[in-house]
């Protein structure tokens with residue numbers, strides 16, 4: 171459809187010549203918001219308050235404590251097997267081993283390209299109740315964890331199971347998304363799928379009544395590691 | 397009155413007569429508008445953020461052609477296929493061809509207003525592809541054979557009892573599946589999960605597109621947007637050509653306002669930033685070391701469908717819109733009649749500009765009459781679009797095209813001629829005031845004689861003050877002296 175492409179661009183260009191747009195005053199003002207945000211403690215507090223209000227759960231733990239914490243969460247939901255990112259991508263050495271030692275079985279997967287095989291594998295993964303990921307960063311202002319897809323970092327891990335646990339170092343907290351982007355202008359190129367997750371899945375489509383877990387996880391735990 | 401106008405007035409009457417609809421509208425618009433107001437009040441930089449977002453949108457539209465070309469280049473480099481659709485029919489043809497080439501028989505869809513605009517579902521079904529709406533509200537709309545009545549919350553016109561009945565009748569729900577709202581939500585999850593797992597294609601819209609990385613940004617609260625763009629092997633994103641911004645920083649600025657304006661959230665639960673299909677590993681062999689999941693093919697379809705034409709005209713400012721729905725929630729007309737009364741895909745103040753702008757004045761200019769020009773929409777709009785000005789412009793164009801009611805076409809030039817002669821104007825105002833007070837009852841004029849009756853047929857008008865604005869103004873000035 172090169173013809174269509176050319177005609178659309180031509181139509182835009184001729185429109186822009188005539189356009190009755192209100193003046194697009196290009197301010198270019200220095201960003202007053204840059205650099206503010208305060209201490210890690212203040213951000214941990216803010217992040218915790220925001221995510222709790224969204225019905226998410228926030229935990230603080232040293233790395234060695236994380237396996238027991240995650241195993242407790244799994245037990246509370248009656249979960250025996252789980253999906254997870256590769257050990258090197260979780261930012262918590264020894265976590266997978268620790269979970270295995272506590273009787274939890276990790277299911278590794280790779281979606282095939284064959285359509286039918288792909289559907290069969292997706293159906294096989296669906297009943298698994300827990301997914302464990304490692305957050306690239308977290309945003310204090312809105313309670314979001316930033317997950318970047320890549321080798322060893324599957325997207326379904328934070329999506330299919332009813333319970334999602336994300337491990338993030340508290341040093342990776344940033345006040346706002348704008349702050350993170352200012353620091354990492356190429357953030358969107360970190361992976362083919364960068365996703366911000368702010369609490370459990372929710373809907374208010376029926377009579378504005380809030381209910382959780384409509385498509386994504388119903389329970390979201392964020393573990394902030396020191 | 398034209399046929400379109402008559403149908404519009406009938407829909408408005410029907411909506412006003414529907415008590416349950418009135419209650420639902422009051423609840424929903426009240427909550428959403430209240431949520432927005434609270435979120436903006438708690439947002440320290442709200443006003444500066446609105447200025448910045450407006451500047452970003454204005455600057456993006458001012459070089460739309462370059463940004464689209466940049467997006468195409470960057471997205472293609474990351475493995476996307478970019479298509480261009482001039483019309484709705486072109487867009488549906490492109491998506492249908494993608495589905496057929498990939499031998500897709502089932503497609504799951506995340507909520508997309510552009511897909512409603514181009515009537516994609518019907519076109520796909522005609523070519524043998526079953527389409528399942530996965531947003532809970534849109535799913536209800538689909539099984540009811542209905543239309544969304546709000547661009548953010550599609551089923552505000554339905555009660556929980558309606559939804560329960562539809563689930564029982566159209567989706568084989570058991571009585572316990574519809575016992576309460578959480579049960580209905582769980583039922584929808586189970587039903588739609590099965591579809592997600594089997595679908596060959598996922599169709600989404602785009603809230604924003606980022607040129608510098610060829611990224612499609614999609615926000616949802618339910619997570620259906622993520623499933624739609626992760627499980628199926630093919631993902632097709634429909635992108636209105638005006639949705640674009642240059643950089644990630646611009647995206648962050650727009651996102652800081654989108655959810656706050658829409659629902660009062662600081663951010664939607666899920667923000668997906670998609671730059672191409674899953675990436676293969678560096679090593680040899682099938683997908684060795686590459687990404688374990690995600691679509692193998694991603695298509696972006698740029699949809700024009702009247703937008704570039706709009707750019708050259710006086711309604712161009714509406715292209716800044718980020719489709720947050722805030723103007724619907726604060727509009728006194730929308731609050732009373734709801735989305736269906738407008739008759740088109742986009743209701744409320746934004747729809748009253750977009751529908752005639754995209755699809756033509758003939759069928760749609762009447763929508764712009766459904767506004768009291770109170771300015772609440774302009775106040776709420778995160779990118780400060782001057783909606784009252786645009787609504788007046790639609791009316792002006794309709795009048796110029798002789799689409800306005802005949803009495804108004806006659807009356808307006810008379811008014812203009814009188815208003816240009818100050819002495820004549822003052823005596824005319826005095827006479828009209830006297831006449832007005834004579835026909836008014838209880839401070840309201842509900843009926844006017846002769847051709848003026850067309851105006852009072854759908855409007856009540858406060859009785860004129862005993863002193864005209866000019867008289868009062870003069871008196872005040874004298875008193876101040």
Ligand code: SF4
Nearest residue numbers: 717718720721723777
């Ligand atoms: S016109 Fe403004 S308020 Fe209305 S939907 Fe668009 S951005 Fe939101």
